[in-house]
Each structure stands twice: as C-alpha cells, then as structure tokens.
Amino acid sequence: MFRVLFFTIAWSWAYGANIPPVRDGVMELKMVHIVWRHGDRSPTTTFKADPFQEDAWTFGGGGWGQLSPMGMYQHLALGKKLRNRYVYTVNSTYNFLPSVYDQKTMYVRSTGINRTLVSATSNMLGMYGQDDYGSTAGTDYPDAKGWPRGFVPIPIHTVDYDSDHIGNMDSNCPRREWLWNLAQQSDEVKNWRNSAAVSSVIDKLTSLVNETWSLEDFWIVPDALFIEQIYYNETLRKKNLWFTDDFYNQIVAVNDQIYMYEYGIFNKTVTMQNMNIGLELLKVRSGPLMNDMVDRINRKSDCTYGGSKADDCNWINGLKYFVYSAHDETVYAVLVALGIERFAIIPHGYPLYSAAVSVEYWRNTTDNNDYFKLVYHKQSGDDFSVMTSEIEGCGGDYCSMDVLIQVAKRLKTDQPIDQWCLVTESSSTHSISISFVFILAAIINYFSL
Template structure:
C-alpha cells in the first residue's frame, strides 16, 4: 500500500493534477476566485402557527424537531455538490478546472451559519463535491482505510461563528437597528396604503382568523412556510386535517408574503421612502446585505492585489492559494445578494424567494490583456436545475463579464457606517435626546433663577 501511495503521489507531482495551481481562461479572461452562497436543503418547519395540526411531534427526521434537515434536503445538496464539481473541479467534463481533483484545504474554505440544517447541508454538499470513491482520493492518505469508513469520504472542515452575531450569514441576527428601521417603515404612508388594498387586507385578516393568532407582518411567513413544507411531506394528510387549506388561498398568501419580503429588504415598488432624513430602502438593505457584500468584495480586492500586484508578500500566501469560498446559509442570505445586485426579479420568480439548495455564485475574473478585474454572477434556482448567468441583468452591466467597479460600488453603497457590533446598536434617539436636553435646560434655568432670587 505504501508503494502504491508513493507512485500516485509521484504522478500527482509530475502532472500537477491534484495540488497544482490551475490557470482557467476564457479568451483573455482568467478565473481566480469563486464565491458561492447557498441555501440549506429541505427541512422541517422552524415554527408553526397555533391551529396547525402538524406540531413538532410530527417531525422526526434529521434528529427530530423544528428546523431540521430532511433526507431530501441532504440529497438536494449532494446533487448541488456534484453540479459544482462538474463546473469547477479538475475533471474531464468540468467547465472551469479551477479546483484540484482531490480536496485541498488551501484552495477551499467553507463557512456555515451555526445551525444544524446549514452545517449538515454543507457536509452533504462537500460529499457530492469531493466525497465519492471514484473521485481519486487515496485510502490511508486522504481518509482512514478501515472497515466501516465510507470509501472516498474525506472529512472537510466547516467553519462557523455564533448564530446570533453572524452578521454575514444570518440576516436575522440580533440587531436592534434592523428592528427599529422596520418598525418605522411599517408606519409609513406607503406600507399603510398597501395594507388597505382589498386583496392584502383580505389575506392578512383571513389568515389571522384561521390560525387563531395575530401574526405581525414580519411573522406572516410562518404560515405559508409551514404549509409549503407540509405539502412536501404530508400533502394528503394536510388536506384532510387542515380543513380550511386550499391551493388557491395558499397561492394568495404567498403573493402577500413575497411582497413583505421585498419591503423588509427596502424594495418599495420603485418608490423612495424617506424618514428621519434617511433613505429607508438603503438603510434596510445596508443592515441586511452590507456585511456579506463587503465580505465578498473585500476578499476579491485582496485576491487581486496579492495575485497581480504584490504576489511575493508573505501576507498574500493564503489568499493566493484560495480558489473557492462558500457560505452555507439561508434563503434570506441569498435574497440579500440578489436584491443588492438588483436581480431578484430575474432569478427567483415566480417563487418569490430562493428555494431549497438555491445558490448564487460570484466569480472573479481578470482580463490579462487590459489588466482589469471583472465579475460574473450565476444562479442555481433549485435541485434539478442547472447554473445560469445573470450578470447582464445587473444595473451597470451589459454582458456576462462586468467591471469589478460595479460590484465595489454596490458594496460601498451598502457598507455599514460602523462595525456591525456597533452599527446594530445605533437607533435614532434624537427625539429622546431633545426632550432630555429640554428638560435639563428648564431645570438649569429654574435653578439659576432660584439661586439669583
């Protein structure tokens, strides 16, 4: 076995087909780095409404309980991993042989939000991308060759941070400023007028009566989300136990819910809402998408600087070797990227939100003739679909390759004014400060007059 390993390693060194640096070209364009943001696979509901007959005891898969990845969800990400391998890994039928045939810890970095469903989705995805027996990994070298260990399976690290303070991957992290902005927007004339539309008020009022609870706008998603999952796993039983359910009313709920999604991300049917001297659309999207967009653009900028300007710097070694960075996250994470780039209407209709195992891909390319940087945006809508290019739909872009300046401008426009740990605590208290200042002034004047008298 030792001799076999040595021979294989010699072949690797000779041909450079595993750990060697790849040069991927499309004419004058050279691919340098790929970012992927994907949604987890199919899961049980995160929570449900009061009158739902399918409470937590119904959900047994994935360890049981709310929000757990199902075997279907695992399969969806296994398939996505294989699809990504076909595009990026050094194999015969790949589109761009950017990545080595066997997993390299220097070329690949995987980050996940700290939830079971995203962590397991990442594991399933990597299993499809690098964990199969026919992928060229070596027993005893890449994984233990012992009874019980799946042949070809290489454990790969998945990095995470605390869920409540994951400002990059978790759009619902703890952030008082986001709540404050949204509560203000809900009181705007625009939203109040929308709420009075006959179809909207009918759906909201009827739903609240049927579920026996007063769901706020930001919580309305719970109902169509639970019903969507129940159609997948309990379709016939759903129609028997939930007597008010109908496909027609479900469709009406999803239309309203999709609109609420847009409002939460600062999209107001082309209108600009200004409150307290702020562009509320920008502020809402900044607090949701700003960290992620800047994380991506900053990494691309560093890659460009190190690879093409200052490649000999010792600080550049890690980024020069990095080829593939992925975020295992949620529908809202993908949604934030699509809305930030202005392509949500092209990528996710008619569904209104990213489906299970959806993925948005941002590729970084370099024009080796003009020494200019470009990016390409692609989207995988759901399991079974391919990967399609949407760069030309981005405002300011006219072809599949777009100047990196467009991406940088979006990121700068949405860049939080302070580090998120501070920015999330910033809520407007000018009115309170004015009242306090006025009170202090009055007290001071009274005291002065008292002393003078």
C-alpha cells in the first residue's frame, strides 16, 4: 500500500502535477527567465591575412561560427547545473520544475543560428535527456532500437535572425547604426580613438595585417585570435610572428572599450541632437529583451494575483521556465541594463562561453508583493552567484520587482522596436517634409475656396 502511494506521489511530481510550492521563508518562486550565451565555437569570420581561414574549421558541420564538441559539452554541463538548481530531484536547490519534461512548464527560444540552436539542444540534453532522469520509453521518447535511452526531444523555437531584436543585438536596425555613428562623432569617443595608447594599437595592427578596421568591426581580430589560441596556439605563434600575449591583451582592451561605447556606456552623459546617446543606444539594444521579460512577469502576476481572466492566462499560469538561447551580447544587454556589466568585463569585456543570467520572479506571501533575484553563471565550470545586491536600488538577495519594472520602462522604445529601428534623422526629416507638404496643400486649398 505504502509503495503504491509513494509511486503515485512520485509520478505526479515527476510529470508536473501537485509539485509543492518552492519557498524560501516567506518568498515563493513563481517563474524563471534565463538568458545564456552559446558554447565554444569556430570564428564567425576572420581577417584576410589570417592563416586560419574557413577550411581550418571542420567541427560542428564545418565552417564559420559552428558550435564545437567542447561547446556542446559546456551546455550539457550547464543543463545539468540548471537541473540541480530548478528541477525536482533529491539534491535540487529548488524543486521547482517537474523531474520529467512537461511542455506546459517551459518554453525555449533561440536565435535562428546554428550555434545557439545546438547549444539549446545540448542544454536540454543535460537538463532532461539523461537515461537516469525518470523519463519513460514509449511515453517520453520512442522505445526503439537506435534511439538514445533517455533522450527526450524538446522543442526549440526560433524567429528570423535578422529581425530578432530581442535575441540578436546585431539585428537589422538602421536607428542603432545611426546612433552609433553619432556616438563616434562625440568628443569622448574621438578623444579616446585618437589617444596615443589606442591609435598606436590600431595603427600597429593595421600595418601588421594590411587591413583597416572600422570600430564596429574591430572585434573580428581579437575574437579570431581568442579561438585560435584554444585550437592552434603553437601554430598561431609560429605563423603570426607578430603575435604576443602582451599585444593580444592590448587588442582586447581596445575592443572591450568599443564594446562599452556601442552599448552607450560613457564616462559622462553624451548629448547630441537633443538626445542622450547612451540611453538611446541602450534602448535599441537592451530595451526589447528587458521589456519582453518584464511583460511576461507582469502577465504572470496579473493572471495569478490580479484577477485577470484573459485567454492567455491558461498558458502563462502553467509556464515556469523561459529560455533565451543567444549570444554574448544578449547576456551583456541584461547586465548593462541593470548596471552590472563590470562583472563581464574581467577577464574580457563580454560574457564568456555558456555564461548565463537567470532572472527569478518571487512572490512575498506576507506583503503580497513581487520580487526578483538575479543569478549569474560566469562561465563553464562555475557555480551560480546571486548578484541582486549589486543592482542599484537593491539591498539583498531579493529586490522589489518595481526596480526591474522601472529599468524596463526607462529602456522602452517610443514605438514597437521593428518600427522604432526605422526612425533616424533622415526618416524624421522625411516625415517632417511630408507633413509640411500636406499642411501647405491644405492652406492653398483653403484660400482657393
């Protein structure tokens, strides 16, 4: 009798039914959003004089920007860590998600590019795809020869890469390019670019590889060199006699600063054309992602506690775990929005392979208010670190959701992002010109009556 009862309870919890609330004192966990960077990959491109061109990279299907077996393993490992944190197991930090995959509780979104899609699949393999995780052949996966035991295929959703303003920080956005061109004309960026320390590094690199660089393309060199040190370190130093650790570090330092400027991080407010350029850059980069998360959290709260009976409440009520499988810049966008980008700057100015930031939504059962906890996984092999207290306005592990809401509100674009990306100086001038023509025509028509 006891054995049957135990099995029934275990089965219910495994498949998502009757999982008891996750509590930390008076706090109750309601939803998790996680943004991660893909794992180790081949370069996405390189400089013309590089001895390691596309044919040097054969893993992951071969060619530029493909996830390596190491990258696949990094996300397998991260998936196991996430299982240990969130999935209902004996040693879990929070018994929050069912021990066997339940499609109602999670949604995985990836940018539409191979390395992020494969990273998501690898991560799900670590989280829900092992043979000893309790899934059942014939129910959760085929009971057939040739099918890996325990492998549960989990849907990975995606959208068009070039128009993905949430996950792809380099999506097609004329406004972002226009703002960046303005930023480069600012005194701060020009003085930095023309300083002896910076110009000497750029000029030296230009001479060595016989190729000139725009600031936004400068990343190509340190990115390729970083990866080549992993796979071809000895050959790299023999073929590129100019390569030294010291010069490489100088290149990285220049690139780190470019990265910060592109995200609107200046030493002081830069005002041009009556705009705060730093804020405007951050709006088009971080705004869509931050508002997507906060909008979903608000919907969850409204449906659970606000009495909302909208049609989409059925979906959001069951949803507990939302994933963005994306890029270093996507993770960086969250850190910059929250003012804690410094944690990605050392040792590099960008989040490392399989870096992940988790935004946990908690509800205080005493004051009936919403809170969040920010958790960071810096790189493969690291544990999770609670970073909430580093955010301005937050004093401990939990922070009022109002702080996150205000961040999203500050970064919300004036129009939907696909429309706002089209608003530039030329488009504004064109709009004014058209309006003037209509007004002039109306005046002429009036006096001709």
